[in-house]
Amino acid sequence: MGLVLSSPRAQLSEDDIQEMKALTGFTGRQIVRLYHRFSHLDKGDNYLLSREDLERIPELAINPLGSRVLDMFFPSPSDEDAETMINFPKFLDLLSIFRKSDRSDSTKQRDRKLKFVFELYDADKDGVVTKKELFDVVAMMVGECEDNEMIQEVVVRTMAEATGSEDGPLDFDSFVSLMASCNVEQSLVVGFGQ
Template sequence: MGNKASMQLQQEEITDIQTETGFSSNQIVRLYSRFTRLDKNNRGVLTREDFLRIPELAINPLGDRIVHSFFLESQCETVNFKQFMSVLARFRPTKSKEIKNKLNTREEKLKFAFRMYDLDCDQKISRDELLAVLHMMVGDNISEEQLNSIADRTIAEADEDGDRMISFEEFKKVMERVDVEQKMSIRFLN
């Protein structure tokens, strides 16, 4: 995928992405068009700066964390279209009769959400990490005392092993009653 003129998706690539992500070929082509518009350098990859030009991410209090998630899996400074689609697949809405793709399962959606809070990537959410994310989400709309209280209560309720942190298993248990499949879906992909 070189410059924009030569950056055409081949049917084989579409089929491969479709199999991996569960998106329809029409959705893949539409998202590819958006991807190429974001690729200001015409290199076939996106940088963090490219993502931050997306208005919805720029105004989202967790925009930096969402952008960060695109780069977690690739461990690189750029994301190609296939990597872009793999992350987006976690936000693909599913219909009840539809077969879920491996990236679109409840477990994968929960892992993605967990990583939003696990700022140091140590597989645990500490009180400080929880507090930092709460700050990102609410800014100065609630007092420091209230935020500390929310963080303390959340840790106390979720922490089953007494280490004052939330593991992924503890996080999953807390999220049992949350409709993650609906809350973590982007409707523009329909």
Template sequence: MGSNFSKTLREEEIEEIESETGFTAKQITRLYNRYSNLDKANKGYLGREDFQHIPEIAINPLGERIIDAFFDQDDGDGVDQQARVNFRQFIRVLAQFRPVSSTRAGDLQLNAKAKKLKFVFDVYDLDKDEKISREDLTKVLQMMVGSNVTSDQLNSIADCTMAEIDEDKDGFISYDKFCKAMDGIKIDEKMSIRFL
């Protein structure tokens, strides 16, 4: 499908997307219409500014990190992913927020627990070095709480979190440490949106 798209999806495209994402044909059609509506200039792709006009993202303290998730993908088409998001990329990110289905189990699914954990980990990994530093953690916490806590309180939260998760005291939270810390959290339930 690349970065350009026609005004309608072909049946074989819908079937491919259904298989890849777990969305139903009806959900895909609705999401395609939403995607098309976001592309107000009819460019055939979405840019950062298109996402910034979504009210739910604009008011979310982690809005920019959520937007980043759409642009941090590689679909192998050679297009600069920092500049544009095609429909396939758009729906792949949204698929990570689908509730886990008991009939479609497996770690390869876009909405599998492992994929959801990686998504959340990447939100915290600001410099994309595959580890969360105290600085990464502090900046994301600051985004989340804004001016509701003092700098000392924020530093205390970051220090406590690092002390609890960074068992080997190397100063970083690796993906493995992060997963271990999130083991008791029902991420499948916390990171799910019901799509109509």
């Protein structure tokens, strides 16, 4: 995003809001609401959020994929280029993945959502989802389960359906084909208010 608000006490101007609306698809009211939420989470009062700040969001803390979602905001600490803090424009851009799409951008939003979900599965960020990565995410979503064999069967069937091989791996195009019948536009939506 081109917008940079860096002052610890930065305020949103009408120009800032208009630029953010154009870049993210959020309404002005949603941007102001998210700015207040961002400011509330900013315990360091430095106009930046850390991973720890976001871990305090109750809905994220109880989500079985919460740590994977946070990895999307904050890549691995072993990555030398990884950001350890995010500003409001970056926060807003990442959250815009979860907004409800409108007719003018439904294809773009669907593509962003599919890419996001694919990256949740692709833990090592090598561009493919392995059988183990798929197993790990399914196991996280199911929760504690005594029957790993059942999860393994689901993984094997999914890999075979998507790639023609029980062992995969699953590339992005195969993932998109697999998700063709899923309504990610509606199932990956957070209500940000009007």
